Amino acid sequence: MRETTKPKPRRWYRRVADKVLSENRIQQMKSYVWRFKKDNWYIGRYIELTGDVIDFHGVKVSLDNPLIRTRAKSLMYYGWHENDEIDYTLKYLDPALPTVEFGASIGALSCITNRHLQRPTEHVVVEANPVVVPTLLKNRELNGCRFQIISAAVGAENALIEFQIDDHLESRISSGGDSRVTVAAIGLKDILKHRGFQTINLQIDVEGAEIALVDDELETLRAHVKHIVMETHARFLTGDGTEKMLEKLERAGFECLVAATPSSPVVVFRNRALDGPTRAE
Structure with missing residues (x-):
């Protein structure tokens, strides 16, 4: 009985395509996470309603300042500053x-x-x-x-x-x-x-x-x-x-x-x- 196999170039292409698609999905998810943490008004508002003070790399930091926009506070909340x-x-x-x-x-x-x-x-x-x-x-x-x-x-x-x-x-x-x-x-x-x-x-x-x-x-x-x-x-x-x-x-x-x-x-x-x-x- 004749064995059917995919041509080698096609198998190689599929492996590469799967890897690229997987890496693209990972980068896409990282982008979503970054956008969620960088400018999230809801996180910033939560910070304001709970005292406007966060734990930041082991110190307490007040964000109660008119120059700090509500949505920008999420970046510091997640430690990315x-x-x-x-x-x-x-x-x-x-x-x-x-x-x-x-x-x-x-x-x-x-x-x-x-x-x-x-x-x-x-x-x-x-x-x-x-x-x-x-x-x-x-x-x-x-x-x-x-x-x-x-x-x-x-x-x-x-x-x-x-x-x-x-x-x-x-x-x-x-x-x-x-x-x-x-x-x-x-x-x-x-x-x-x-x-x-x-x-x-x-x-x-x-x-x-x-x-x-x-x-x-x-x-x-x-x-x-x-x-x-x-x-x-x-x-x-x-x-x-x-x-x-x-x-x-x-x-x-x-x-x-x-x-x-x-x-x-x-x-x-x-x-x-x-x-x-x-x-x-």
């Missing part, structure tokens, strides 16, 4: 060193960092947006954290910086728009001077102002900063300013430990000149 900054902070920042954070927002990362530090009082966070600062203060109290809050923009001390306030916690330097505020500025050099810090960790998330920070304070960075965890914002900016900033840091002696990728704009640098044991503070 600043994940790379959190991971790199815990992995790379030296817990024995004082730490300065520019762009603290509502303080989720600030509270996690403060618990990571051996000396939590040697921690300074800077936030420019006056609408955000009350929530930052509340989150510090909720977690018993001991960082100092400076309400200022990054820049030369006592200069005035005007910027645009957007919704869901973003603020960018701008001369247009209706929601503009003007605040005093402070630089890294000034903070080091006032607090007497010598060698520090530095966290930066300032919606594009990181380019000016590196331009203005490169020598201060080189002399005093051992590790940098920074979110870059090339996706919001025109030109090659971000690329030049990163090259400038490398020429100044900073080694890139983590580079930005299309899915993550966060970079990590280590100052080769400050490698070795922590310097006495």
